Amino acid sequence: MFRKILIANRGEVALRIIRACKELGIRTVAIYSEADARSLYVKKADESYLIPGDPVWAYLDYVRIVDLAKSVGADAVHPGYGFLAENAEFARFCQKRGITFIGPKPEHIEMFGDKVKAKKMMKKLGIPTVPGVEEPLKDPTDALHYAKEIGFPIILKSAYGGGGRGMRVVKSEKELPQLFESGYREAETFFGKGDLFIEKYLENPKHIEVQILGDKYGNVVHLGERDCSIQRKHQKVLEVTPCPVLPKEMRNKMLGLSVRAMMQVGYESAGTLEFLVDIKKGEFYFIEMNTRLQVEHTITEMVSGVDIVEQMIRVAAGEALPFTQSDITFRGYAIEFRINAEDPKRNFAPAPGKITAYYSPGGPGVRMDAGVYKDFVIPPYYDSMIAKLSVWALTWDRVIARAKRAIDEFIIRGVPTNIPLHREIVRDEDFISGHFGIRFLEEKLPTYD
Numbered sequence: 012m013f014r015k016i017l018i019a020n021r022g023e024v025a026l027r028i029i030r031a032c033k034e035l036g037i038r039t040v041a042i043y044s045e046a047d048a049r050s051l052y053v054k055k056a057d058e059s060y061l062i063p064g065d066p067v068w069a070y071l072d073y074v075r076i077v078d079l080a081k082s083v084g085a086d087a088v089h090p091g092y093g094f095l096a097e098n099a100e101f102a103r104f105c106q107k108r109g110i111t112f113i114g115p116k117p118e119h120i121e122m123f124g125d126k127v128k129a130k131k132m133m134k135k136l137g138i139p140t141v142p143g144v145e146e147p148l149k150d151p152t153d154a155l156h157y158a159k160e161i162g163f164p165i166i167l168k169s170a171y172g173g174g175g176r177g178m179r180v181v182k183s184e185k186e187l188p189q190l191f192e193s194g195y196r197e198a199e200t201f202f203g204k205g206d207l208f209i210e211k212y213l214e215n216p217k218h219i220e221v222q223i224l225g226d227k228y229g230n231v232v233h234l235g236e237r238d239c240s241i242q243r244k245h246q247k248v249l250e251v252t253p254c255p256v257l258p259k260e261m262r263n264k265m266l267g268l269s270v271r272a273m274m275q276v277g278y279e280s281a282g283t284l285e286f287l288v289d290i291k292k293g294e295f296y297f298i299e300m301n302t303r304l305q306v307e308h309t310i311t312e313m314v315s316g317v318d319i320v321e322q323m324i325r326v327a328a329g330e331a332l333p334f335t336q337s338d339i340t341f342r343g344y345a346i347e348f349r350i351n352a353e354d355p356k357r358n359f360a361p362a363p364g365k366i367t368a369y370y371s372p373g374g375p376g377v378r379m380d381a382g383v384y385k386d387f388v389i390p391p392y393y394d395s396m397i398a399k400l401s402v403w404a405l406t407w408d409r410v411i412a413r414a415k416r417a418i419d420e421f422i423i424r425g426v427p428t429n430i431p432l433h434r435e436i437v438r439d440e441d442f443i444s445g446h447f448g449i450r451f452l453e454e455k456l457p458t459y460d
C-alpha cells in the first residue's frame with residue numbers, strides 16, 4: 012500500500028480523498044493556490060504546499076505537481092475530478108517519473124476522452140449509441156448536409172469537450188450556421204480543438220449512468236446506476252440512485268452490457284458510462300464515458316456500502332477488488348444535492364464571496380461533503396459548487412421526506428445559493444413521481460419563480 016498520496020485538486024473532493032487516506036493510514040499531501048490558503052482541505056492534510064502564481068494553473072501545472080510529489084516522497088497522486096483528472100499526458104508523466112497515477116490507464120483516458128472514438132468503440136462492443144455522425148466536423152456546410160440526413164432537431168457537441176461546452180441544440184436548418192460557428196468557437200477556446208459532431212437531439216430522455224470499478228486482474232463490477240436527469244444547461248444539479256422508475260429488465264441490460272464492455276477493454280479503476288434513456292420505448296443510448304471519480308459518487312457509496320475512493324486507491328496499489336458482483340448488495344435510495352454559490356436572480360451566475368453564516372444539516376441518513384465554513388471567502392476562480400448534501404433512506408418515500416427535512420435545515424448566508432431551488436425540486440410532484448427527464452428544470456424553472 013502507498014505511504015503518502017499527493018492530492019492534485021482542491022475543495023470538497025480534496026477533502027473527500029484525504030478522508031479515505033486517513034482511514035487507510037496513508038499520509039496526505041495537499042497543494043493549494045494563494046486563493047485557497049484558508050480552505051478546509053489545506054488544514055486537514057498532513058502536509059500542505061502553496062503553489063504560487065495563477066490560481067487555476069496551480070492545479071494544472073503537472074510538471075511542478077509531480078516534482079513536488081517526488082520531493083516530498085509521495086508514491087501516488089489522486090487527481091479527483093476536473094483539472095488533471097482526465098489528462099492522459101499527466102497520467103503518463105506520473106508513470107514516467109515513478110509516481111502512481113490513481114485512475115484508469117492513460118490509453119483509456121485518451122480513448123474515452125475522444126467522444127467520437129468512444130462512441131464507435133462502444134458500438135463495436137454491442138452498446139447502442141445515439142444516432143448521429145461519427146466524424147468530427149470543422150465545416151458548417153458539412154454539418155448541414157449531415158444534419159438534414161439525420162433530421163432536425165439535432166445537437167452539436169464538442170468532440171473533445173465536457174461540461175456542456177460547445178454544445179448547441181439546433182431546431183432548424185436556418186439556425187445551424189450560426190450555432191455551429193458559436194459552438195465551434197467555444198469548443199476551441201476551452202479544449203484547443205473546435206471540432207463538433209452531430210447527434211439526433213432526443214426530446215426529453217433521462218440521463219442514467221452506470222458506476223464501474225475494475226482492477227488490474229480483469230475483474231469488473233458495477234455499483235448500480237444513478238439518475239442524473241435534473242440538470243440546468245446540460246449540467247447536473249441533483250442526482251438520485253437507484254432510478255426510481257427504471258424497469259428491472261432495462262436496468263439489468265444496461266448494467267450487464269456496461270460490465271461486459273469494460274471487461275473487454277480491461278478497464279481499471281472507477282469509471283462511469285453515461286446513457287440517455289427513453290423508458291417508454293425501452294431504449295437506451297450510450298453518450299460518453301467518464302474516466303474518473305464523479306461528483307455524485309457519494310450516493311452510490313450510500314446505497315452500496317462501497318468506498319469508491321478507497322477502492323481506487325487499493326486497485327492502483329495493485330490489490331484485487333475484494334468483492335465479486337454477487338457480494339455487492341444495494342440497500343435503499345439516496346439523493347445528492349449539489350450546493351452552488353450562484354445567484355438565481357442573475358440567471359444562476361456564480362456568486363463568490365464571504366459566507367457569514369453556515370449551518371449544515373445532520374441526523375440520520377445525512378452525509379455532508381463540503382469545503383467551506385463560516386467566514387470562508389469563496390474564491391472567484393473556480394467552479395461554483397461549494398458543498399454536496401447526500402441523504403439516504405430505505406424507501407423512495409422516505410428519502411424524499413428526509414431530503415426535504417435535510418435541505419430545509421441547510422443555512423448559508425452571505426452568498427446566494429441554489430438551496431431554495433433544491434427545496435422546490437424535492438417538493439415537485441413530477442420529481443416525486445420519478446418520471447422526470449433532462450428538460451425537467453428547463454420546463455419548471457419559470458414556474459418556481
Ligand code: ADP
Pocket residue numbers: 141166168172173174175176178210211212213214218242245246285287298299449
Ligand atoms: P458533457 O460531457 O459536455 O457534459 P454529455 O455528452 O455528457 O456532455 O451530455 C451532457 C448532457 O447534455 C446530457 O446529460 C443531456 O442532458 C444533454 N445531451 C447530450 N446529448 C444529447 C442528445 N443527443 N439529445 C438530447 N440531449 C443530449
